[in-house]
Amino acid sequence: MQLEDFIKIFEAELADIAPGTIKPDTVFKLLDAWNSMQALILIAMIDSEYGVTLTAENLYDCLTVSDLFSVVQSKKAVLNS
Amino acid sequence: MFTVSGIKLSGLAVSVPKQKVSNHDYPFATVKEKELFIKTTGIENRRIAPEGLTASDLCFEAAEKLLLEMQFDKSEIGVLLFITQTPDWIIPPTAIRLQHRLALQKSCIALDINLGCSGYVYGLSVMSSLLKTTGAKKGLLLVGDVSSSVVSEKDKSTSPIFSDAGSATVLEVCGDENKIHFSLHNDGEGYNAIIIPDGGMKSKFTPSSVEFQKISDGIERNKTHLIMNGVDVFNFSLREVAPDAKQLLAFCGKETKDVDYFVFHQANLLMNEAIRKKLALVPEKVPYSLKDFGNTSSASIPITLVTQLRYRLTNEKLSLLLSGFGVGLSWGTAILETDKMTCLPLIQI
Numbered sequence: 001m002q003l004e005d006f007i008k009i010f011e012a013e014l015a016d017i018a019p020g021t022i023k024p025d026t027v028f029k030l031l032d033a034w035n036s037m038q039a040l041i042l043i044a045m046i047d048s049e050y051g052v053t054l055t056a057e058n059l060y061d062c063l064t065v066s067d068l069f070s071v072v073q074s075k076k077a078v079l080n081s
Numbered sequence: 082m083f084t085v086s087g088i089k090l091s092g093l094a095v096s097v098p099k100q101k102v103s104n105h106d107y108p109f110a111t112v113k114e115k116e117l118f119i120k121t122t123g124i125e126n127r128r129i130a131p132e133g134l135t136a137s138d139l140c141f142e143a144a145e146k147l148l149l150e151m152q153f154d155k156s157e158i159g160v161l162l163f164i165t166q167t168p169d170w171i172i173p174p175t176a177i178r179l180q181h182r183l184a185l186q187k188s189c190i191a192l193d194i195n196l197g198c199s200g201y202v203y204g205l206s207v208m209s210s211l212l213k214t215t216g217a218k219k220g221l222l223l224v225g226d227v228s229s230s231v232v233s234e235k236d237k238s239t240s241p242i243f244s245d246a247g248s249a250t251v252l253e254v255c256g257d258e259n260k261i262h263f264s265l266h267n268d269g270e271g272y273n274a275i276i277i278p279d280g281g282m283k284s285k286f287t288p289s290s291v292e293f294q295k296i297s298d299g300i301e302r303n304k305t306h307l308i309m310n311g312v313d314v315f316n317f318s319l320r321e322v323a324p325d326a327k328q329l330l331a332f333c334g335k336e337t338k339d340v341d342y343f344v345f346h347q348a349n350l351l352m353n354e355a356i357r358k359k360l361a362l363v364p365e366k367v368p369y370s371l372k373d374f375g376n377t378s379s380a381s382i383p384i385t386l387v388t389q390l391r392y393r394l395t396n397e398k399l400s401l402l403l404s405g406f407g408v409g410l411s412w413g414t415a416i417l418e419t420d421k422m423t424c425l426p427l428i429q430i
Binding site: 038040043054055 | 113114118121238310312313315319320355358
């Protein structure tokens with residue numbers, strides 16, 4: 001799994017975000033489009049694409065898109081180990 | 082997992098309040114928020130009970146019309162279950178009042194069961210087991226909620242989701258070739274994922290219980306209102322529902338192709354579609370009533386059966402998988418067959 005693909009999927013799931021807006025260091029919770037509904041949409045997307053579930057604590061702890069990607073990566077590694 | 086033989090569903094009716102509200106008109110969210118909400122949850126319209134119309138009233142109307150249509154002797158009903166989280170009173174049990182209102186015999190067992198979104202599946206199980214052990218010929222399962230009465234209208238995380246409905250199902254003893262398979266689970270660690278904090282014995286009602294608090298933009302409520310931790314409930318449902326359905330199918334030697342319809346609790350479209358995809362089900366096999374009736378808690382499975390499958394339920398033999406999941410946390414799956422059952426058109430009162 002690649003960070004670039006993760007960002008593309010992340011952008012596609014967010015309402016009103018132009019492609020190329022999201023960078024690895026984007027603080028996603030500060031985006032205008034971010035809200036509690038988007039959090040659920042993101043959880044569903046990550047569950048479907050990567051087979052791992054983000055918790056409320058994961059979302060709370062992560063600041064940037066890159067942080068989120070790292071959490072997904074590590075959860076997926078545990079799953080595959 | 083277990084199987085109950087010799088019990089079948091023979092009648093079903095659902096009633097809803099006449100009053101419709103549209104989520105497009107919800108006053109406590111922005112237009113953009115409402116558009117995203119409707120697109121994501123699939124909930125556009127809801128039915129809201131006026132003050133004084135309770136879950137027991139909705140179930141009573143459904144039961145009266147169903148019993149009138151089915152034309153059997155009421156004395157055959159030996160068990161009445163009322164499954165709700167919005168009873169008429171804390172004391173006494175509402176089921177016993179319903180037993181009297183419906184003019185059922187005093188020997189008819191009458192019980193309230195406090196369950197929400199998993200309630201219909203649990204109710205089928207408890208009713209089936211009681212019919213097998215009491216010798217009663219028929220049982221009346223009443224399941225419904227007026228969730229609108231326990232959510233804060235100013236809470237955009239709950240108010241635009243919930244809708245009101247009551248149902249009545251007649252189960253009856255039949256030949257042992259008819260089988261209902263059940264899988265029932267609970268996880269009390271998640272007890273506070275959906276909760277009304279005050280009013281029970283753990284945290285009694287006080288004057289401060291009704292003081293409104295602003296939790297965040299668009300979320301104001303007091304401690305007598307329902308709180309839902311959306312992420313926790315979402316993750317629980319993603320984790321448990323599809324595997325439970327798969328396990329019960331395996332338990333009774335069936336595959337998804339052997340089931341005509343998969344009727345899930347109508348939580349929200351995002352969650353339900355995730356579950357459908359996990360089970361690799363075609364959309365045609367998974368009916369929805371979310372658009373016009375929202376999340377009706379324990380009544381969501383029966384309202385989906387009545388509004389989406391009534392013609393086929395009335396005229397054909399069908400194999401169904403029913404799955405309820407939510408508050409508790411609690412979840413349950415049932416696999417059963419119906420055969421030209423009585424199924425009334427939706428009742429509006």
